[in-house]
Amino acid sequence: MQNAIDHIVCGAAICKFYTDETLFTVIEFQHVNKWYGSLHVLRDIQLKIERGEVVVVCGPSGSGKSTLIRCINRLEPIQSGEILVDGRQLSDPRLDLRALRTEIGFVFQQFNLYPHMTALHNITLAPMKVKGLARAEAEKFALALLERVGMQDKAGAYPANLSGGQQQRVAIARALAMQPKIMLFDEPTSALDPEMINEVLEVMTNLAKEGMTMAVVTHEMGFARQVAHRVIFMDEGQLIEQESPETFFKAPKSPRTKLFLSKILSH
Amino acid sequence: MRYQFDWSVLWSGQTGQWLLQGISTTLEISVLAWLLAGVLGTLSGALRTAGPRPFSALSAFYVEFFRNVPLLVWMFFWYFGIPLLLPRLAQDWLFAHGAEFWAGMFALGVYHGARFSEVIRSGIQSIPKTQLEAALSTGLTVTQAYRFVIIPIALRLLIPPITNESLNLLKNSSVALTIGVAELTFQTRQIETYTAKAFEALTAGTLIYLVLCLGLSAFMAVLEKRCAIPGLIARVTPAEH
Numbered sequence: 104m105q106n107a108i109d110h111i112v113c114g115a116a117i118c119k120f121y122t123d124e125t126l127f128t129v130i131e132f133q134h135v136n137k138w139y140g141s142l143h144v145l146r147d148i149q150l151k152i153e154r155g156e157v158v159v160v161c162g163p164s165g166s167g168k169s170t171l172i173r174c175i176n177r178l179e180p181i182q183s184g185e186i187l188v189d190g191r192q193l194s195d196p197r198l199d200l201r202a203l204r205t206e207i208g209f210v211f212q213q214f215n216l217y218p219h220m221t222a223l224h225n226i227t228l229a230p231m232k233v234k235g236l237a238r239a240e241a242e243k244f245a246l247a248l249l250e251r252v253g254m255q256d257k258a259g260a261y262p263a264n265l266s267g268g269q270q271q272r273v274a275i276a277r278a279l280a281m282q283p284k285i286m287l288f289d290e291p292t293s294a295l296d297p298e299m300i301n302e303v304l305e306v307m308t309n310l311a312k313e314g315m316t317m318a319v320v321t322h323e324m325g326f327a328r329q330v331a332h333r334v335i336f337m338d339e340g341q342l343i344e345q346e347s348p349e350t351f352f353k354a355p356k357s358p359r360t361k362l363f364l365s366k367i368l369s370h
Numbered sequence: 371m372r373y374q375f376d377w378s379v380l381w382s383g384q385t386g387q388w389l390l391q392g393i394s395t396t397l398e399i400s401v402l403a404w405l406l407a408g409v410l411g412t413l414s415g416a417l418r419t420a421g422p423r424p425f426s427a428l429s430a431f432y433v434e435f436f437r438n439v440p441l442l443v444w445m446f447f448w449y450f451g452i453p454l455l456l457p458r459l460a461q462d463w464l465f466a467h468g469a470e471f472w473a474g475m476f477a478l479g480v481y482h483g484a485r486f487s488e489v490i491r492s493g494i495q496s497i498p499k500t501q502l503e504a505a506l507s508t509g510l511t512v513t514q515a516y517r518f519v520i521i522p523i524a525l526r527l528l529i530p531p532i533t534n535e536s537l538n539l540l541k542n543s544s545v546a547l548t549i550g551v552a553e554l555t556f557q558t559r560q561i562e563t564y565t566a567k568a569f570e571a572l573t574a575g576t577l578i579y580l581v582l583c584l585g586l587s588a589f590m591a592v593l594e595k596r597c598a599i600p601g602l603i604a605r606v607t608p609a610e611h
Contacts, residue, residue, distance in 0.1 A: 178503050205509035215504035217519050218599045219526060228518060229508035263601020274504075281508055 127154045128187075129285060129316050130175055135184035137170060137340075144170050145181070146340040154284075157317045159327040159348075162337035163363060168320045171337065172287045175318065176207040189284065205233060208278030212290040214270040216262040222249065222273045223258040226280045233281065241280075248276040252306050268299025275306055286310060288319040324368060328352060336360045376567055380574050385561045392557030393578060399475050399553060400543045404536060406479030411486025412525075416516050418487070419494045429487065436484035441545050444481050449473035449549040474546030482539045489531045493524035526597045533590040537583050544579075554578060 130152040137145035144167045152158050160168045173179040174186055177193055177200060186193045188203060216225050226245035230236045236244070249255045252272040262270050271291055278286060288307065292300040304326050311317055311330045321327070327334050327348055334351040336344040336359075344351070344360045352368075355361050379385045414429035421429065436444070449470055453461050464472070497520055505515035525532070547556035558575035562568045 176507055178507065201509050201511060204507055207507070209504075209507035211500055211504060213498075213500060215498075215500045217501070217505075217523070218601060219523055219597075228505075229510060232514050232518065233509040261600040263599070277508065 128152070129154050129189055130318070131187040132171075132174075133185040133187070135174065135181050135186060137167075137174065137179065137181045144340050145174070148184070148342050150335070150342060150345070152316065152318060154316055155314045156332045157311045157315075157319065157330055158333045158335060159331040160318060160320045160335045160337060161322065161324075161327065161363075162343075165339075166337040167340040168337045169289050172289055172318050172320055175285070175287055176204050176209055178209070201233070205229075205281045206284045208275075208281065208283035208286040210271070210274055210278055210286065210288045210291045212293050214262070214267070214274045214294075216270055216274055216277070218262050221259050221261055222254065222265070222276075225262070225273060226277045229277070230280050245276070245280060248279055249273070251279075251309075252276045253302070266299060267295045268302045271295065271299075271303045272306055275303075275310075279310075285316045285318070288317065288321065290320050290322070292321065292323055322367065324352070336363065338363070373569065375570065376565070377570050379561060379565045379567045379570055385565060388552075388557040388560055389554075389574060389578075391552060392554035393582075395471070395552055395557075396540075396543050396554040396582070399471060399478065399546060399551060400540045402475045403478035403482065403543065404539055406475070407482035407486050407535075407539060410480065410483030412490050412521065414483070415487040415490025416494065416521060418491050420512055420516060433484045433487050436481050437488075441477065441481050441542055442548060444477040445474060445545055445549050448477040470546070470550045474543075474549055474551045478539060478543055478546065482535060482542070485535055485538075486532070489528055489535060490521075490524060493528040494520055496527065497523055523599065526599050527602075529590055529594040529597070533587060533594075536586060536590070540583060540586060541579060 128151045130150070132148045132150040135145055135148040136143070146167075148171065160171060162168050170179055174181055174193075175188060181193075189206065191198060191203065193203075216222075217228070220228065223242060223245050226248060227236075227238065227241040230241045230244065231238060246255060246258060249258055252275055254269060254272050254276065257265060257269060257273070262273070265273065275286075275291075291307070292303050295303065300323065304323060307317070307319070307326070308330050319326070319331070329348075331348050333345055334348050335342060336351070336355070336357070338359050343357050344355060346355070351360075352364065355364060380389060410432075414432050417425045417429045418433075419426075452473070453464055453469060456464070501523070502512075502515055502520060505519045506512065510518070543553055544555040546553055547559070550556075552560075554575060558571040561571040561574075565571070
């Protein structure tokens with residue numbers, strides 16, 4: 104456990120840990136299709152995300168981007184195709200879904216903190232109940248995580264007494280508490296006031312620098328430009344374009360991407 | 371002829387004893403039945419929202435079966451009916467060891483469990499699904515997510531209707547007098563028969579139920595305040611009008 108804390112607290116160690124690994128696909132979509140009733144929300148998605156890569160997914164609302172990342176930890180089932188996470192097929196009936204989910208941190212638009220628990224207990228719940236850590240150990244680790252997201256002073260606060268940005272930072276700490284290999288973010292700043300967006304993006308940027316594999320659904324194009332290794336554009340359930348941020352913003356290929364960018368980058 | 375009041379029958383000698391025993395039996399049967407109802411109601415309410423199909427179907431059956439038959443009929447069923455299915459020796463043992471108490475307790479607990487179940491289900495269904503998803507995505511199982519997140523939130527939201535049902539349970543324990551459980555109503559009737567002081571006995575019974583129920587209400591109100599989830603509307607303050 105002490106090792107784990109060192110890992111989390113000291114970013115450099117993580118960075119080394121990840122860069123030493125050879126490039127390796129951690130998430131792979133193979134011809135994935137998904138329907139909600141008759142609505143075809145994911146159309147023949149093919150996508151690979153490498154270890155340590157930060158991928159930003161953008162697109163108009165209803166384009167399937169949230170659904171895309173919700174499929175990765177099987178919050179949503181798919182109807183055809185296959186998704187592989189760390190080489191494991193999500194359709195495998197023998198898949199240990201619980202073990203898989205501990206390796207994937209998920210951050211929601213609406214934070215979804217447990218309202219009846221303090222910030223600290225929000226973070227210690229899963230390590231204690233899933234990994235069986237003792238309370239003292241879990242709390243020590245949780246405090247280190249809170250410090251990492253700049254929330255060490257609010258350990259005893261209930262979610263309702265925290266601002267949106269603070270709640271989201273606690274939610275990120277909660278997801279990190281299981282020491283995931285992958286972090287998924289579903290519009291993490293969309294429910295936040297403008298002045299709180301940066302405090303959350305800063306935490307995410309630090310995570311990215313430490314080498315965390317991340318898939319981020321967001322409209323924050325500044326974050327995409329500065330932090331992402333790759334930007335994906337989706338529309339009507341299709342993956343239209345995937346490029347490096349430079350190419351994506353300067354020379355998008357698809358007319359739909361151009362139209363989308365012209366709407367959201369109004370200057 | 372004028373009615374002669376004699377309030378002393380409530381505290382003197384044999385009749386005073388009866389009254390005390392009645393209160394104690396009412397409390398015993400109510401507390402045990404409440405625990406049974408709480409366990410059955412929480413389990414079946416939770417299973418109806420999350421259980422594998424056979425379990426949710428079983429829970430639905432339980433609720434519909436038990437809440438749609440009068441409590442009085444259940445009391446008779448558990449006291450006169452069920453023991454007949456048991457071997458002779460077990461029957462003899464039961465009737466020698468207060469069968470009416472256990473039958474009454476089961477009838478009361480199982481009947482109110484069915485009603486609790488619907489309260490719990492409505493509470494669980496008022497919680498956004500994303501709350502469950504957040505718990506599952508940290509690796510908790512559905513059972514753990516229910517146990518540590520969903521049900522604790524639901525129970526806090528449900529204290530007022532749970533109080534309502536608990537008061538009903540306490541008052542309905544009086545139905546057990548029909549199968550011979552010597553609870554409070556039974557004892558007030560006995561005092562009345564024995565002393566012919568109907569007014570005193572029934573006044574005592576009325577007031578004791580009132581005090582017990584008010585006590586329970588007050589306790590639940592304190593519990594509600596102490597367990598309140600920060601950030602939910604407890605009461606709109608004058609400034610907010």
